[in-house]
Amino acid sequence: MNAALEHALQDWYPVAMVGELAPGECKHSKLLGVDITVLANHAGNATESTPTITVRADGAPVDVQQAFDHWWVCLGNKPRSLFTIEEASEADRRFVPCGVVRVACSPLRAVENFLDIAHFPFVHTGVLGAEPHTEVYKYDVKVDESVDEVIATNIKFYQPQAAKSAEGGIQTEYIYRVPAPMAAVLYKTCPLKPDALDVIALFVQPLDEQTCDVWPWMALYDDTSTQAELIQFQQLIFLQDRSILENQLPKKLPLDPGQEIPTKADYTSVAYRRWLKKRGAYYGALEVHP
Amino acid sequence: MSTQPVSLSRDLTIKQVMRAELGDVDMAVWRSASGVVSAWENRCPHRGMRLSHGFVRGESLACAYHGWHYNCAGACHYIPAHPELAPPKTIKANAYNIAEASGIIWVNATGNVAPIDIPSSTVPVRSIPIACPVESALNGFSKHTHQSLLTQHTQAEIIADTPYVLALTPVGSNSVGVYIAFQHVNDSTTVAHITATDNASMNDVVALSRWANEVRDITEFSAGVSE
Numbered sequence A: 001m002n003a004a005l006e007h008a009l010q011d012w013y014p015v016a017m018v019g020e021l022a023p024g025e026c027k028h029s030k031l032l033g034v035d036i037t038v039l040a041n042h043a044g045n046a047t048e049s050t051p052t053i054t055v056r057a058d059g060a061p062v063d064v065q066q067a068f069d070h071w072w073v074c075l076g077n078k079p080r081s082l083f084t085i086e087e088a089s090e091a092d093r094r095f096v097p098c099g100v101v102r103v104a105c106s107p108l109r110a111v112e113n114f115l116d117i118a119h120f121p122f123v124h125t126g127v128l129g130a131e132p133h134t135e136v137y138k139y140d141v142k143v144d145e146s147v148d149e150v151i152a153t154n155i156k157f158y159q160p161q162a163a164k165s166a167e168g169g170i171q172t173e174y175i176y177r178v179p180a181p182m183a184a185v186l187y188k189t190c191p192l193k194p195d196a197l198d199v200i201a202l203f204v205q206p207l208d209e210q211t212c213d214v215w216p217w218m219a220l221y222d223d224t225s226t227q228a229e230l231i232q233f234q235q236l237i238f239l240q241d242r243s244i245l246e247n248q249l250p251k252k253l254p255l256d257p258g259q260e261i262p263t264k265a266d267y268t269s270v271a272y273r274r275w276l277k278k279r280g281a282y283y284g285a286l287e288v289h290p
Numbered sequence B: 001m002s003t004q005p006v007s008l009s010r011d012l013t014i015k016q017v018m019r020a021e022l023g024d025v026d027m028a029v030w031r032s033a034s035g036v037v038s039a040w041e042n043r044c045p046h047r048g049m050r051l052s053h054g055f056v057r058g059e060s061l062a063c064a065y066h067g068w069h070y071n072c073a074g075a076c077h078y079i080p081a082h083p084e085l086a087p088p089k090t091i092k093a094n095a096y097n098i099a100e101a102s103g104i105i106w107v108n109a110t111g112n113v114a115p116i117d118i119p120s121s122t123v124p125v126r127s128i129p130i131a132c133p134v135e136s137a138l139n140g141f142s143k144h145t146h147q148s149l150l151t152q153h154t155q156a157e158i159i160a161d162t163p164y165v166l167a168l169t170p171v172g173s174n175s176v177g178v179y180i181a182f183q184h185v186n187d188s189t190t191v192a193h194i195t196a197t198d199n200a201s202m203n204d205v206v207a208l209s210r211w212a213n214e215v216r217d218i219t220e221f222s223a224g225v226s227e
């Protein structure tokens, strides 16, 4: 087995939303090139509100856990622990699993795009950005060694409609975290509660090295929008991203410097690529030269 | 690789961007506000976005992803994320040699461009993709001449072979002459770029366009059968 796959097998990936399937219902999917089936079990006792699931890869049952309104699966025999998101246990937040978007791109390109703010005025025109407010001001990026995560802080960007709940443009502050090669969490100014941060995460299910299912998830302070409106807002944003992601060449993410040209605005992406390379997370990446 | 036609000049209007493929070469072809045509590798040096999704602003092509601007020489001269920064000279789109001649845009992705001179090709008809090798397309257009416009004595002559250009000349009448330049996309895709002599009326252009559809259908059918 190749090292890139072996490495990727030890992480957890989302395969379904909690409550997505009715008891007894089954769906077919793929994870890291392996065919999987996801079956919602019949409730063991009447107090369980949503059914648990059983996932089989090539016919054999695999480890499953529930977190952030999704079911997560690990196919490896030495699973790393799943990352945490503290805000997931704050009872006053709205939790919004946004469904799934299939994208014909490398799972790593999907994460990198989520970490990028410079594209807002061009790809999410009039919503997350607008000309002439295109400048990306200096921000800070580091690898937090204590948790081995990439962290970008002090990001500020002008946004015409930062969220469903925003009325008019605001200067938005962002913090990004990359807690696993195929997941990213963003904390941004909450339009309705300026002292708090909304949380938006991107959980990526790699079907193979060039196809992924993306599961956006939010933990917000918003008591005015309906769940459907919030989901629609996020899906619209992600469909705009898809038109970019399916047109990047090469399909796999280059980790060696020199193949693409970053500027200061790309420091998060540079740090992400270095971090992937250092930990050997090459699934979805171009061949790496030592 | 050799010089290949990629579009009729008419079909790439001012401030328009299109995608063209030659073998493994995926390219963006665009026309600036003043009319300058460029053909580049279809990959933005920044983060690999296809430049054919970009938009033209004056004499620059801007990438759809982060809006980097490239001038007609391929040099990046504006990065919106850093408006004050003069981009390093090393940031350049990979440009191919192009020429516009006889109403056609010609490109060579690997060397000097040598457009085929077709003196009396003046009226653009259309470009039509055909799912077959270039030789089958050439053969199809040679055999299935158009009855109402080209007399039965029409002469089909290959006037160039790299790339292939076919001339259909009616003998002994003042009917319309037709020229077809063949773009070799890959072994199973050809694009026929069709022009006509200046006596072609609007009706002739419409009729030739329909004829091209028929030739495509017949050619694809027989290419499918012989596989």
Ligand code: FES
Residues within 6 Å of the ligand: B044, B045, B046, B047, B048, B049, B063, B064, B065, B066, B067, B068
């Ligand atoms: S990929 Fe073209 S500007 Fe970023």
Ligand SMILES: [Fe+2]
Residues within 6 Å of the ligand: A113, A114, A119, A123, A124, A237, A240, A241
């Ligand atoms: Fe985006």
